[in-house]
Amino acid sequence: MEKYPSRLLENAVNEFSKLPGIGRKSALRLVLYLLRREKDEVLAFGQSLIQLRNDIKHCKMCHNISDTEICQICSNPARNNSVICVVENIRDVMLIENTHQYNGLYHVLGGIISPMDGIGPSDLEINSLVERTGNNEVVEIILALPTTMEGDTTNFYIFRKLKEKPVRVTTLARGLAVGDDLEYTDEITLGRSLVNRVLYESSLGK
Amino acid sequence: MEKYPSRLLENAVNEFSKLPGIGRKSALRLVLYLLRREKDEVLAFGQSLIQLRNDIKHCKMCHNISDTEICQICSNPARNNSVICVVENIRDVMLIENTHQYNGLYHVLGGIISPMDGIGPSDLEINSLVERTGNNEVVEIILALPTTMEGDTTNFYIFRKLKEKPVRVTTLARGLAVGDDLEYTDEITLGRSLVNRVLYESSLGK
Numbered sequence: 001m002e003k004y005p006s007r008l009l010e011n012a013v014n015e016f017s018k019l020p021g022i023g024r025k026s027a028l029r030l031v032l033y034l035l036r037r038e039k040d041e042v043l044a045f046g047q048s049l050i051q052l053r054n055d056i057k058h059c060k061m062c063h064n065i066s067d068t069e070i071c072q073i074c075s076n077p078a079r080n081n082s083v084i085c086v087v088e089n090i091r092d093v094m095l096i097e098n099t100h101q102y103n104g105l106y107h108v109l110g111g112i113i114s115p116m117d118g119i120g121p122s123d124l125e126i127n128s129l130v131e132r133t134g135n136n137e138v139v140e141i142i143l144a145l146p147t148t149m150e151g152d153t154t155n156f157y158i159f160r161k162l163k164e165k166p167v168r169v170t171t172l173a174r175g176l177a178v179g180d181d182l183e184y185t186d187e188i189t190l191g192r193s194l195v196n197r198v199l200y201e202s203s204l205g206k
Numbered sequence: 207m208e209k210y211p212s213r214l215l216e217n218a219v220n221e222f223s224k225l226p227g228i229g230r231k232s233a234l235r236l237v238l239y240l241l242r243r244e245k246d247e248v249l250a251f252g253q254s255l256i257q258l259r260n261d262i263k264h265c266k267m268c269h270n271i272s273d274t275e276i277c278q279i280c281s282n283p284a285r286n287n288s289v290i291c292v293v294e295n296i297r298d299v300m301l302i303e304n305t306h307q308y309n310g311l312y313h314v315l316g317g318i319i320s321p322m323d324g325i326g327p328s329d330l331e332i333n334s335l336v337e338r339t340g341n342n343e344v345v346e347i348i349l350a351l352p353t354t355m356e357g358d359t360t361n362f363y364i365f366r367k368l369k370e371k372p373v374r375v376t377t378l379a380r381g382l383a384v385g386d387d388l389e390y391t392d393e394i395t396l397g398r399s400l401v402n403r404v405l406y407e408s409s410l411g412k
Contacts, residue, residue, distance in 0.1 A: 042259035046252035053248035
């Protein structure tokens with residue numbers, strides 16, 4: 001165990017090393033870096049995190065994070081509100097927006113079904129997706145979840161839930177390598193997989 | 207340029223990506239992680255950084271960081287106050303403490319002479335080192351700076367400054383590979399280099 005010359009320093013190192021991918025050595029390096037910055041800068045950093053966590057809202061429609069009750073995408077009249085793209089989290093919304101290939105709405109599940117991590121359908125925003133889909137305007141649901149076992153399970157669960165609804169359920173073209181995460185896919189591949197989306201049934205290989 | 211769904215999110219990502227070694231993608235990942243934590247946890251994180259920067263003190267003797275006016279090492283009567291180990295920064299104090307091979311005091315310069323970065327002797331705690339050395343109790347100054355050109359320059363500058371003083375100036379045994387930083391040296395090598403320290407003159411290879 002390291003010995004720190006100051007309790008304040010130790011606290012800050014402890015807090016930093018709770019972050020994913022940051023060990024105690026990196027944490028110490030970051031803390032020492034902050035110690036050399038101006039007080040104002042560190043204050044701004046600390047406050048930006050506290051504010052973020054306290055004041056951030058989730059869009060009541062799509063559950064993306066937002067500074068307003070209804071997010072900029074859902075409230076944009078230029079977007080096509082007959083298509084909803086279902087994603088795992090807000091990072092995926094940003095990734096798809098960056099492809100400039102999609103003009104519909106989103107639905108952020110807040111995770112995917114993963115029994116190993118104790119995440120079941122009721123922990124996700126699936127019911128609210130089914131409700132939104134009841135709306136006559138919606139004609140297509142695009143499932144844009146990771147091509148992992150958990151993603152496939154979630155796809156299938158949602159597909160079953162939407163069976164009675166008069167919508168087409170599609171999924172991203174398998175330009176994505178199986179087992180890959182959306183974050184590490186280049187924008188061209190991701191964009192193409194959106195354009196070439198296929199009916200969920202045909203993606204099962206039946 | 208990425209488009210963020212929220213100004214608060216963008217702020218936090220901007221702040222994180224100012225840290226060394228953290229790009230915008232890593233920053234976003236860290237921010238999304240924090241968004242999933244409890245409010246209390248994020249509050250504690252933010253406050254620990256602000257407190258650190260606002261309340262931290264530097265020991266008036268050795269300039270190590272400290273929660274008190276005089277640090278725990280300088281005020282510890284069990285430490286040998288006839289030896290002062292000169293280091294670049296507080297990280298190096300922690301590294302040397304972890305070797306459990308040293309029982310003397312420290313002096314933290316706050317950097318090393320580096321004309322390329324605009325750091326000259328007057329930016330460092332060298333004068334206060336010379337003052338401390340005037341004290342009759344001090345019999346040895348150990349120079350424990352990096353074995354880089356900047357470290358060598360600083361060593362030589364301090365050596366010259368202390369020439370009139372009745373102290374032995376030693377330097378860490380060159381068990382350290384030339385060009386290496388203290389942080390990436392294993393504790394055994396670092397400990398041995400402390401035990402085998404040699405007179406500064408002989409380290410010049412004369």
